[in-house]
Structure formats: C-alpha cells, structure tokens
Amino acid sequence: MPTIRITGMSCQHCVGSVTKALLAVDGITKATVDLATGEARYEEEKPVPPALIKAAIAGIGFTVT
Numbered sequence: 832m833p834t835i836r837i838t839g840m841s842c843q844h845c846v847g848s849v850t851k852a853l854l855a856v857d858g859i860t861k862a863t864v865d866l867a868t869g870e871a872r873y874e875e876e877k878p879v880p881p882a883l884i885k886a887a888i889a890g891i892g893f894t895v896t
Contacts, residue, residue, distance in 0.1 A: 832872045835884065839893040840866055852887045859884075 837849060846864045853862035853873050861874040873884075885895045 832874055834870050834872045835888075836870055836896045837864070837888060837893050838869060838896050840864075840869060842866070845893070848891050849888065849893060852891050853884070856883055856887050 840846060840849065843866065846866050849864045849871055850862050853859050853864075853871060856879055858875050858877045858879040859873050860876045862871060863873070864871045881895075888895050
C-alpha cells in the first residue's frame, strides 16, 4: 500500500477532505489518512501517476511532501 506525506492538515475535517480527494482519483480504491502522522495510505486497482495524486491533494489546499 503506497504511503504519502501531507502537510497542512489540522483537524478531522481535513482528514475527511483528503480521503475524499484520494478516492476521487481514478484507480484508487481505498484510502486511510492519519492526522497524527500526516500520512495517507491508499490502495490502487491500477497504477496511478503520482502527479495525479499530488494534483488532487493540492486542489483542496494541502501539499504532498
């Protein structure tokens, strides 16, 4: 399961927004976001380009580091 680090999250609403954004990316089937560690893990049904994931997260105001 790939893991990415995300900066800018500060509450459970942020976690929900990031989860929703990840699940909206074509090819991602499951996403788990951990506020305490600032990490998100996701499952892919097919390879997803990292640029698509970064764009989805940036589109809601957060940064993939």
